[in-house]
Amino acid sequence: MLFKRTLPLLVVFVLGIAMMIQYFIPHPISQSFKEGADNWIRIIGAFAIVLGLASFFHVHTRKIMRKNKDSIFSVVAIVSLIGMALIGILGKDGLDNWLFSNLYSYIIVPLDATMFSLLSFYIASAAFKAFKARNAMAFALLVTAIIVMLGRVSFGSFLNGLVEWIMVYPNTAAQRGILIGIGLGIIATSLKIILGIERSYLGGE
Amino acid sequence: MKFLTLFGILFLIIQGGSLYSEIVVEDVPNDAGEALMITWDLPDDVGNISMYRIYRLDPGAEDYILVGKVENPNVNVFVDHDPRYPLHAGTEFVYKIVPVDFSQNEVESLGTSLAVSPVAQLFNFNKVNSLIATLFVFAALIFFLNYAKTGKGLFIRKIAGLDALDEAVGRATEMGKPVLYVPGLSTMSDVATIASINILGPVAKKVAEYETKILVPNRDPIVYTIVHEVVKESYLEAGRPDAFDTDQVFFVSQQQFAFVAAVNGLMMREKPATNLFLGMFWAESLLMAETGNITGAIQIAGTDSVTQLPFFITACDYTLIGEELYAASAYLSRDPILVGSVKAQDLEKAIILFLMIACSIISLIAVLAFNTYAFNQVISAIFSF
Structure with missing residues (x-):
């Protein structure tokens, strides 16, 4: 109980209050305290990667052992991870060696770009669903969207003033309303965690 | 000598005046x-x-x-x-x-x-506004926590997305398919991730009680370790530690679109009956939500990322908008103390609303009647935090 509940709650309380006070103190001692905390986060993050990799290998080796039809993806994932790591570590110029940089530039970057490019098609399909004029509000959304979209292309320049007004006033007002709620939610959640009222993140409650 | 000095000064002034600089x-x-x-x-x-x-x-x-x-x-x-x-x-x-x-x-x-x-x-006096706001939130929180302890009921409005959680898990149980829970792509430093983990606890417990399967892919290794513990503890609390499979919670990749590809692939292969996207999301929000939509899963999303909200609203059945994500743990647990904290937020919102309306009216009067610079500075200082 001490190590699973009391100690974590105590650490959260002490560090939470300390970081809160630190935010208001610009003195170099306060800054170095924050830098120290940031460094600790990085160090813990580095160790956590080992746990992440252990999970990665465990999940994929189990899939391979089961020999189901999708296990080929697990083989590709493990071979890619080990291959890239070995080439990066053992390569002549480290991360600058030609094989590593070619694998990065001609496999990883295009794959990333492909996934990101899919977004345009997904936006089109989402827009089709969103802009169905089912009721008055949906119709207002449809009209607003058409104005904004037209105003953003070359032949719709006559709508620039209206588009600007929509983006600056109704759009910003709605966003700020949400942002105020989010800001208060973040403060309240942080205080609940610091004071030990919210403990769900420890599990079991 | 004095005459010469005076002459020298006069000469410098005539030449460029730098002496007085x-x-x-x-x-x-x-x-x-x-x-x-x-x-x-x-x-x-x-x-x-x-x-x-x-x-x-x-x-x-x-x-x-x-x-x-x-x-x-x-x-x-x-x-x-x-x-x-x-x-x-x-x-x-x-x-x-x-x-x-x-x-x-x-x-x-x-x-x-x-x-x-x-x-x-x-002390950074530029942050006085933040300090006042934080102290006020703190005071309001303490007040409502004490109020909640008196046993007087506190009303909390219905949040459709959270009410649907039971139905969503039940649907997965009936269909014999897993529940997919994505706790966002951010780190533990993001409060949205913590809020998501607070929701994951009760969801995992319900999944354990219903003897369904939950899949939790993770992008951040620290989040992965915490989420793993939370799900494990929830199974334990539900009295089903034997049903917990350590591979239900897994680390995928820190690469944003590699993570998306893996989760989308998982959705297409496993066809989860319920997809829960709760936490912080970026460009991947629509990619995942649309794929889930294609597979026919019931989808509940929640994020504090204002730019991603429209995508979730379009592609998901229910969306927790901004602060609803933070109110979720209070709503699900109905713990009076946690509900009290939500009431504290409501009070703060009411005061901010009052301040905004009052300051707008006073500012308008000042502009029309007085147009005082000092007054406008005071108004802008109030809203600068």
């Missing part, structure tokens, strides 16, 4: 002693000047170093805060300002300053 160096307030502000009198022959070069003499150094330039000859302020030439609190520095003519030649220096040292401050 005063260089004042002041500490920049509310910082860690890393900046100094230098001001000087503009010379009379400012029309012949293209820019000013600012030189600094560091302690122990023999020569001045160039720390910056002001390219507008009518500007007479420079803040020395360059990480390449750092200042240190408590160390004295001397400055000199050298005008440069249009041929890029340095002309006579405007003089040198007194030795001044930057001062590290113990």
